[in-house]
Amino acid sequence: MEWKQQLNDYIKLINNELERYISLKHYKNRTLIQAMEYSLTAGGKRLRPILAIASYELFNSNVERVLPYACGIEMIHTYSLIHDDLPAMDNDDYRRGKLTNHKVFGEGVAILAGDGLLNYAFEIMLQDAVKHNDMRRYVESIKSIAEGAGINGMIGGQIVDIESEGKTIDKETLEYIHLCKTAALITVSLKIGAIIANADEKDIKNMETIGENLGLAFQIRDDILDIIGENEKMGKNVGSDIKSKKSTYPSLYGLDYSINKVKELALNTNDILKQYNKSSFLFELNNYLINREY
């Protein structure tokens, strides 16, 4: 199958599943569900759940086993964007070309919609885990997701990011932000795909390494695109990092070095992927991500 066809099939599968999870009976809490649904269906690239499923498929079939966890990760990613966009944080009015959650529903509802998505992610994953007689690898996966999303992962990256606003930061701090804020959840997506597929320790470790490379490359590419990208394709204002005096990979290391760094990380990933028979999709996705223009 063409890899782009596979990509679209994955996205369709994930969107259907997310739609099913968020089509909730509501009672008095209707606004909350609407606000959660608004951001969850606002055209995300679904990168993290795609990676979780693709990693799973390297080692096993019956893809529905990994779906609740792939969707849980996407909900966690979505909540982090809602909170990140708030006036007290990045104060963004648009995301993916659509009004941000708080611009539509107000700040109070947006905060709760974020809380709701984070909490609901754990609900759906735990509700799935208890259905399995041998639940260990599912529970280990939820634990890994919690750690990747947590104070030494994504939220840790967020706090350092907002503290660094308007300041010049050193390379070590930028590395911390990139690895925690972006790479941690991408890494855990690839990792839990392998765990749920019952892969070996060594293979799980390989998926983690790919995640770190890919997560870092993805974020550096994002920084590069903020300089060279086109407004329309990005769905947000290009040059916003420069305007907000944000330290980025290109601003600390230069554009050429950054472009080379992305290539180097991509090569490392492809080296690992070579070991696996069914890795052509991840191989193509990796190359696509580092060359993308939006």
Added chain:
Amino acid sequence: MEWKQQLNDYIKLINNELERYISLKHYKNRTLIQAMEYSLTAGGKRLRPILAIASYELFNSNVERVLPYACGIEMIHTYSLIHDDLPAMDNDDYRRGKLTNHKVFGEGVAILAGDGLLNYAFEIMLQDAVKHNDMRRYVESIKSIAEGAGINGMIGGQIVDIESEGKTIDKETLEYIHLCKTAALITVSLKIGAIIANADEKDIKNMETIGENLGLAFQIRDDILDIIGENEKMGKNVGSDIKSKKSTYPSLYGLDYSINKVKELALNTNDILKQYNKSSFLFELNNYLINREY
């Protein structure tokens, strides 16, 4: 043992355990940990973890088995207060006589500290669960906690609460807010104590019923105290519900009816507790809560 002595012993045990969980090695995320610790150690009554432990002790010994879950619930309760106090929500400057989180750390950090506590609650509970060979009852407990804290529990109550601000609401809506916003997490505290203690289905159900009664009674008592309490003891401004035109149990049903309702709920609880040998602590705590003056 005097029940007040037992109460203090429980509080000490919980505070030590929370202190241990929050004494984290930090790296670049120091502000986040500090903000989380600030609210977690800001003098909470520890009602929910106390109920979890007391429920556990009706059926089993080795109280350390329930501690990570009792602490997880307290972290979830604390995050909900941090977010509830934000300007976009209740806009409170003080809680328990101390400045609220965002008044000390700023709104952005307060939002992330709340997110951090919710996520960390799941981390510590899941890290404990995977240590057990037979992990089912621990995972079932985390699932129940996620449901009680979620969009059909605490967060559901929160959204209806902020939507009802400045409006007169009907009795059904008030019931929803009270049952979800306050009673759901109290109910799940008593429930998971019994689950982790390996109690029978019937006993788990009894603990849930006690939780609903006690949670509702506790919230109505809170509403009553907003009218008749003393500023100093409450650590917040008495009469604030009236000033904000908030619909409360006394405003919809009258003060006398509300006082009688609390008594009725307390009697129901005591009726159930009579069946259990070691229930004197919960019996005394129940009577104390409905008669408390702050």
